Amino acid sequence: MTRTRHVVVVGGGNAALCAALAAREQGAQVTLLERAPHEARGGNSRFTAGAMRTVYGGAEDLRRIMPELTDAEVARTDFGSYSREKFYDDLGRVTQYRSDPDLAERLIEGSFETLLWMHGHGVRFLPLYGRQSFEVDGKVRFWGGLTVEAWGGGPGLVDSLTSIAERAGVALRYGARATRLERHGRGWRVGVADDWIDVDAVVLACGGFESNPAWRTRYLGPGWDLAKVRGTRFNTGDGIRMAVDAGAATRGNWSGCHAVGWDMNAPEFGDLAVGDNFQKHSYPFGVLVNSDGRRFVDEGADFRNYTYAKYGREVLGQPGQCAWQLFDAKVTHLLRDEYRIRQVTKVTADTIEALAAKMEGVNAANLVAEIxxxxxxxxxxxxxxxxxxxxxxxxxxxxxxTNWANRLDTPPFEAYGITCGITFTFGGLAVDAGARVCGEDGEPTPDLYAAGELVGGLFYFNYPGGTGLTSGAVFGRTAGTAAAQPAA
Known part of the structure; x- marks a missing residue:
């Protein structure tokens, strides 16, 4: 008789839940260890908009994962398409072609299939109208290769996957911080507080180290201890540290991270009541200035999907680690909903001179001349x-x-104060395309897998929007499926 394998998944977000569900689907006994308490569960996934980048050929493909799409919606919407070739091009371009080709292939080739799998288990998707489309000449047009979001955003995705995992028989433990990992016979021992859990396989899916200011300073560089954290406070590098202590190798862009423009008065860690709305991502339609009153980036270098994750670093490097986004009345109707929340650092005026005077800490004379x-x-x-x-x-x-340049000449004028908000770190564990954690010799470590933000080698310098959740789901599913199978 074949013995049922016991798989432990460390983490509680999208990647961990997909891993747990996939392992359970293969018949394994699955225990999920979530460091956070129940009310703070879900890792960074819970703080996202739920956007997921995927290959698709057109509206008919989208209908396979969004069967609620009506004929009327399809008729009035230009969904376009997003080919494998375009996904490869975008990932290569923004990472300066350093992304590991095997990991990139697994991500891209598995993107649509994985969303189909999630949909088959009950995860609902819908078009990302609010943030990725504009109406032009009576037609809704998507842009930037990003079309799909989970119903309910990040919180909806986590709640849906959690319910699905619970119904499937996954044992979920909250407030269960895994701190130790040891080889034990043909399996592993996972240490939680004073206890050990003996298991056949482990999937590490507990995020990077963005919530650890000491590690941020050590690996990202001076000043990164001052960045605000967009998401969970619990991603402090536990999974990376445990795996390295057990002999795993590291890989990837350890000095790099995903970081964005974030409201300058946001709290130090993410606020689930606000979600990702402290971000301010409509800067391509305005100008960005620092406290010296000077512009410092090309706001229109590309679609925001391909610049927002690197511009947080640029903001952190400005005097006072802050900047301001300026818009006039011609474009304020294009601003995303996050600009209209109550908790926003905003000033308005009928002249640039009056606006500059209200922007605290900004050299007003320089700003007027710059505009x-x-x-x-x-x-x-x-x-x-x-x-x-x-x-x-x-x-x-x-x-x-380079693009979308408009004169700021139509009052009223608006300015929004931002700082740097870090999302996740790019350096992580050495993992092969099968989600197997590799040792210093490059060989896979038996029955040890990783998924999500602690996978190293996929993102360098920058990131195509919506790829993180897709990567977590693809490698989570891959890891969970493999962990449920006896090692060859």
């Missing part, structure tokens, strides 16, 4: 179109703007 120079440099002959890289840029200024 005047920017306005004079805008190419107004090229039409503005928020759904494409429109080429409406600037000429003759030190920091160019």
């Amino acid at each position: 005047a120079a920017y306005n004079a440099a805008v190419d107004t002959a090229t039409p503005f179109d928020p759904t494409v890289l429109d080429g409406r840029g600037t000429e003759g200024i030190a920091v160019p703007k």
Whole structure:
């Protein structure tokens, strides 16, 4: 008789829950150890919008994971398509072609299949209308290769996967911090407080080290201890440390991370009541200035999906670790809903001079001169179109703007204060395409797997929006399926 394998999954977010569900689907006994208490469960996944980047050929593919799409919706919406080739190109371009090719292949080739699998278990998806589309000439048009979100966003995704896992028979333990990992015979021992759990296989899916200021400073560099944390306070590197102590190798961009523009008065860690709405991601339609009153990045270098995750680092490097986003009345209707929440650092005025005077800590004279120079440099002959890289840029200024350049000349004017919010770290464990954790010799460690943000080697320097949850689901499913099978 074949003995039922016992798999422990360490973590409680999207990657961990997908791993637990996949292992249970294969007949394993599964215990999930979530460090957070029940009310703070779900890791970083719970703080996201639930967006998931996937390959798809058009509306008919989307209907396979979103059967609620009506004929009327399809008729009025240009969903476009997102090919494997485009996904490879985008991932390669933003990571400067350093992404591990085997991991990239597993992610991209498994993206749509994994969303189908999730849908088959009861996870609901819908089009990401609010953040990834604009209505142009009566047609809703998606842009930037990102079309799908989980129903209810990140909280909805976590709640759905949790319910599905519970119904499948996964044992979920909250407030259960795993701190030790030891080889034990042909299996593993996992230490939780004063207890040990003997298991056949372990899946580590408990996030990176973004909530550990000492590690941030050590690996990301000086100043990163000052960054705010967008999500959970519980991702302090436990999984990485345990695996390394057990002989695992590390890999990836240890000096890199996903970091964004985040409200300057947001709390030090994420607030589940606000979710991801402290982020401010409509900067391509305005200008970014520092406290010296100077622009410092090309706000329109690309769709925000391909710049937002690296611009947090740029903000952290400014005086006072802060910046301001400026908009005029021509574009405020394009601003995302996160600009209209109650907890926002915002000033308004009818002139740039009056606006500058209200922006605390900003050199007002420099700002007025900077906006005047920017306005004079805008190419107004090229039409503005928020759904494409429109080429409406600037000429003759030190920091160019490549797309979506509009003069700031129509009151009222608005300015939003931001700082750096770190999402997750890019360095992690050496993992192969089968989600197996590898040792220093490059060989897979028997019955030890990893998924989610502690996988190293996938993201370098930057990140295509919506890829994190997809990666967590793909490698979580891969890890859980493999962990339930006896090692060859």
